[in-house]
Amino acid sequence: MSDASAPVAHQHAAPTGLLRKYVFSLDHKMIGKQYYGLALVSVFLGMILSWLMRFHLVWTNAAIPGLRLLSKNGAPGGVMTPEYYLSLLTMHGTLMVFFVLTNAPFAGFGNYFLPIQIGAEDMAFPRFNMMSFWVTFVAFLVLIASFFIPDGPPISGWTAYAPLSAVGKDAGPGLAWGQNLWAISIGLFCVGQLLGSLNFIATTLDLRTKGMTLSRLPISTWAWFITSCIGLLAFAVLLPACVLLILDRVAGTSFFIPAGLVISDHLQPHSGGSPLLWQHLFWFFGHPEVYIAIVPAMGIVSHILMASMRKPLLSVKVVYGSMIAIGFLSYMVWGHHMFLSGMNPFSALVFSFPTLIITIPATIITMIWIGSIYGANLRFHTPALFSLGFVSVFVAGGVSGFFLAQPSLDIYLHGTYFVVGHFHMVMGVAAIFGILAGTYFWFPKMSGRMMNDTLGKIHFWLTFIGVYCIFMPFHFLGFAGNVRRYSTFVDDYLQPLLPLHKFISIAAFLTGAAQLIFLYNLIYSRFKGAPAPENPWEATSLEWSTTSPPPFDNFGGRHVVVKRGPNEYGVDGAHGDFIMQDSPEPEPAAGD
Amino acid sequence: MSSMALQPDRGSQSPAQTSPALSGVWVAVAAITMSFAAFTSSLIIRQASGNDWRHLALPGILYLNTVILLASSLTVETARRKGISSLASMRFWLHLTLTLGAAFLAGQAFAWHRLRTEGLYLATSPNSSFFYVLTVLHALHILGGLCAFIYVIRRTASASLWRVAAIDAAAVYWHFLAGLWVYLLLVLRTRL
């Protein structure tokens, strides 16, 4: 508010119709919940796919009841064919990376809480915001549609390397219409994310309330802001890549397909394209995408850790700086996914160096988290447990990155389960822990009801131990040279590793089943949970100074004025050891 | 689109702070720049990767189109500077910009027609592929700009503060598209 006395009409009135309120809503809070809901559906779908794959890997010839209904060709008699395994693998990766790890921590929580945390009534462009979700939703439907076409989903993996992904039906099942649907879906997804990122950036820059300077932004808002800058540039490159891929597939151009390829005894009618071009474009997006998934989770976890430690981090400024450095460096490392692609060995060195450098800011953030626990008054509620679990798995996934960053070791480990273990730990599990921590932390604000803490803790212990049982052995398999993306292990040297695979599969089934506790807790608490107070965690940022759930305009017509930074914990306040950002009493001497 | 312009300046601590519409456009400019950077670096890589690159002679009409687009950049700037002081004059210049923009699109369509009569289609050669991809995508962005102008003209009927931000934003976007076109023309013309 430039002038607190002048009433400002909300940019759009509170909706009355059901359709406007729950479906085509302009309210950032509803859009945030829609993104979260989409991610929730996707994560369970992706998890079921991983169950099917893990089952097939260890009981190759056993029939899976009901699978025949999903695909007649892919699973005759319920036994998965090798190509259907690859279809599921592609869909698992695509769903998890795009529709879960990008949607939930960034688009979901960001949409709901970024405007509230800066004291705004809504996003800068509510209509773009609504479009962004619905474009993403259509992208999801297009992707899922590939399950229901006769050929099934594509078999080229979530990285869709050309020319396998570019030449069409000659290259294998799912590469005709399945791959078209995939490329269209990802192209649409890019559009949705670009609209979303644009909104986040403009909102953070221009809609901050009085007194909310950039240095007073809560750390989670900083993380969403940095992520939207990364996402804006990354998705702006993936979109052209998808356009060119679609043209190669349907219009007969030769961007990615070289001359003289003979596939299924057909000489392909293409000339002169470059398969490496796809890899460059894809990984230019693909590596920043890792940080699009993990930086919001870092922000959420830092935010929650401070509220549970009852003290600020050793230095939030160093964490901001490190997150910005990660964002910047993420654009210089894409080539490390291509050490084996036949590019100049000198380029491998060029990409190896920033890849090793990028571990420095990540290490600093991790050590700040651990170091900050020293001298804390840790409260072990469920969100705190998941945040501490995040730190643990982030370390586990981070150190394996050291191996892969060195081209000479990557020569051995590239394409093995070591890589699978690495990125599942550091990107998948860590980001999921961030999402779960955020869910337990913010659910009271979003629904007005508390989640059951006992069930939450049971969920944490099963999940935390479970993910280590699943993903740590992946590294061992990698050392033994177990190649990934195989539907069955026919090679002799892989036979001794089968017992370990069986262990992983059983751990995956149990850990997956433990997620049903979470789902039950979520649904039960939504309707029957204990009513949530305004500030259940005694936290300081603005979302805790409004009602649970917040009214349509977030602060009920109140003009919030921010007086101080977001990390006033461990100080002598009027109501305990913390001071709210908009709390009117004079600033005490303590605190930073 | 309406939200872009309706947004009053609420977060400011000082009156100098930019409006969301204007920052939104700058952010969009950054994203579009990145996309076209990806397309043109692909063109460079593709040119080097195969021996099937046959440089194509650009239809002469493209240079006329360039002049039209640059002229429209001048007219929108004139409209912007008129501001709220002379509403009628601003509307005139905006209509002129709209006409020039439409003329540019017609000229581009003619250029595509010329290439097709010469037997150069999307999949004929890598150069024609890139020519169509780059020009068509640029034309789509121009179309978006024309929609923004129509919106701004409709809104000039009622004077209020937001309008200044809307026309500023539309002008920034339009100047950017003119600059982008000159860049694309150079890339397509030059044999790298």
Added chain:
Amino acid sequence: MGKLLAVVLLVIAIGSAIPILMHTWWMPEDISSHGYMIDKQMSETMAESGIAFVAAQLVLAGFVAMFGDKKNGRKATHLPGGAKAVVIAAIALVGTEVLAPLPIQVQAEQFGFYFRYAGPDGKFGPLHPDKIDEGNQNFFGLDPANDVESRDDIIAASLVIPVNKPISLMMHAKDVGHSFYVRELRIQQDFVPGLDIPMHFTATKVGKYEIVCTQLCGLGHYNMRAYLEVKSQEDFDQWLKQQSQ
């Protein structure tokens, strides 16, 4: 709750370290002349990363156990040294991490590998993709009727090489992307359609090893493999003579 978390973290750290220290699942024996360097680097990285992993989990466990909430009985304090000490330690920790042959052509295709030896004339005949005919065993698209160099070329389904002799593999893909991976050679290299990629190595131990594909190439990817047979020079010459008849 803090103590329990600490114990679990401890168990995880130790449980992860044991199989690595015991080499329960580890790399197979190295049979190449260059592999010992990779093995050495692997061991060093393993030591550094392993210590970092275990140390981080242990410190986390210790802090979590020590600094639980005492119901506001204690004022929150900071780590001695603060953020500066942490940043310096992080940089120090990570900073230490930062650092004629026999020609054989290999073609990868859905879903197998074929190997071509130049034969007595030492020259490879040109390839004609339009002449590829799997039914007539013309995997490479050779045209012996017109190309003199192609007439003595030898095609094999296994990669047979002499021991202790430098090998230069020229790799190309017939259709889509593949990869060439032999664990024992410590070698993995992608095939990129449209590119001829050279790869050099020397095998130092006689034996039969598996070559597998590690780049997703389609429905038969899991079953795409061939054998590497390292023979003594005499056995290799013998084999070559048999093949050219």
